[in-house]
Amino acid sequence: MSRTPANGMGDSFHERNQGIATQASSTRALILHLDLLSAADKSGGAVRAPEARLEEACGLALAIDLDIVHSEVVRVSRATPATLMGSGQVERFADVIDAMEIEVAVIDTALSPVQQRNLERSLKCKVIDRTALILEIFGARARTHEGRLQVELAALTYQRSRLVRSWTHLERQRGGAGFMGGPGESQIELDRRIIDDKIVKLKRQLDEVKRTRELHRSARRKVPYPIVALVGYTNAGKSTLFNRMTRSAVFAKDLLFATLDPTMRRLSLPSGRQIILSDTVGFISDLPTQLVAAFRATLEEVLEADIILHVRDVAHPDSAAQRADVEAVLADLGIAPEESDTPIIEVLNKVDLLPEEDRAQVLNLAARDPDKVAVSALEGSGTDELLTLLDQRLNARRELLRVDVDLSDGATLAWLYRHGEVLEREDDEKHSHLLVGLDPADRARFERRQAGQPLS
Structure with a gap:
């Protein structure tokens, strides 16, 4: 990505990224999840299976229609600074890429610019890491003006981190006219200055959007309806539940990051009380730090909520780890489940996908815990109970x-x-x-x- 010449930095992120998404139907991809055995577990106690992590990485790739021709968990006992993987593993995958005519290798972890460069040289194909892949999805999916601004800011911040003299064109010296920089300004300095100027401009535009959103929130406070925010891991079924509860037609698909832009609808509870239901972007483990910062304005709707519905995919094998990831992001926003004044209700979704015995256990769990409700957003079971519970919680206030x-x-x-x-x-x-x-x-x-x- 840092190969892009300075005059190309005005393009959108996925255009700068050599059209991975735009030519998705013909892009053959290799997906590798590196199981770093020496790395400390970051899941807060909930252990993730490497195979489930690989499946999630494949889901991310499929979200931009990459043609996955090979995927594999790579056990790495000790990370190699130059390439993360050992030289023997790199050689093996170079042969796989050559034999299968693979065009892009997706490495499901964060790569340093040097590691990315070395892998591209050894594998002889384009290499992107988890951060770039998620940015690519966000760039392809964002629809609102705010969403596009946030994606572009995150992408530029990521691209700036790549400017560390990884590529030969960044080492050229440039005489340059006065308005393009002083004599002897290097290409890397010029690239960085252009990106910095764009970042400043984007932050200014986002500040304007933030002020507009605050005006909208102020208007809602004058005709105040309680706000109920849906949060959850990506593909947990938030948009399907949103559509079921509000009888809307928000884009909902069995796809990671199907929803990026916040959506709000008014909803009547069984008592006749009116509320505002807000659907938000899905969380994911190891979300790029650039996107956490860039999408904070979107997640501010959660901070305004009177009640938070944490939608969980209880049929997913990593459901417990996904729960931990969501709670960690909420804690970063200042909404720690144990400390926050905002009530959090766990919506145990997709019970229709569970075997009968497991489904009975989840239903019993929800029946015993007033902070949980079991539903199938797809079939509609449990949604009436959820609406009644919202009524009860709001009445208690x-x-x-x-x-x-x-x-x-x-x-x-x-x-x-x-x-x-x-x-x-x-x-x-x-x-x-x-x-x-x-x-x-x-x-x-x-x-x-x-x-x-x-x-x-």
Whole structure:
């Protein structure tokens, strides 16, 4: 990726990346997961099977339609600084690549620029690491203006890290005109300066988008509906559940990162209460640090949530490890499950894919734990129970308020019935005496009304 000449840095990331996604139908790929046996486990105690990690890497490759002709777990007892793998392993895969006419090798770990360069020289094909692959997917999938800006920022940040004199064109000296840099400016310095200028511009544009999103959130606070955010590992079924609950048609497919851009819909609970349901980007283990930072604005919707629904694929063999990954990202956002004031409900999804005995165990677990509910978003089972649970949790947040309303003030009475829960009512000749449960935001709105301000 750092081979791109300076005048090509205005192109989109996957165009700069030599068209991996754009020519996907004819791109033959080798997928390798390196099982670094000496590396410390980063899963927080939940051990991932190397075969499951390889399957996930293949899923990422399939997400941009790469033609996988060979995939393999590579056991590495000691990482080699130059290539990570041992020289014998590199030679073996060079033969595989030559025999199968493979065009790109995907290494399911983070490679240094030097390791990437050395592998490309030895394997004689393009090499991309896990970070570049995920960036490629995000670049192909982002649809909103904000999403595209965030992907481009992440890609440029990644590309800048590649500018470490790995390629010969970066070692050329350039006389240059004054506006392109002083005499003797090296190509690497020019490349870095161009990227830095673009990063500054993108951050400025994202700040504008962030301000716009805050205005939208402020508008929602004026007509406040509780916000319920769906989070979960990629392909856990969030968008399918979102569609089931809201009767929408958000893109949902058995594909990693099917959803990148946040989607929000209004939803009525069984009590008639209105909420806003938010679908968010899926999490994944070893998410590139560039994307964690770039997509923080998208995940800010989670910070605004009154309730978080953590959607889990309980039929996945790595379900426990995926749970740990999601909880780690939430903790980074300041929403640690044990410490946060925001209620987190675990939605145990895809129970329809479990064998009968395992399904019974999951259903029993959900029945015993008030913070869990078992569902099949695809078939619809359990979703009614989930909606009822949301009603119960939101009702528990309500504050009791005794109010006296003039019987002639029908608008206020109707509003209290619509937005609150009237627990007691006693009328006399002139007034209605009510005991009402109101959400904190609705109570504030009612008190503004009592002070003479319009009631929205």
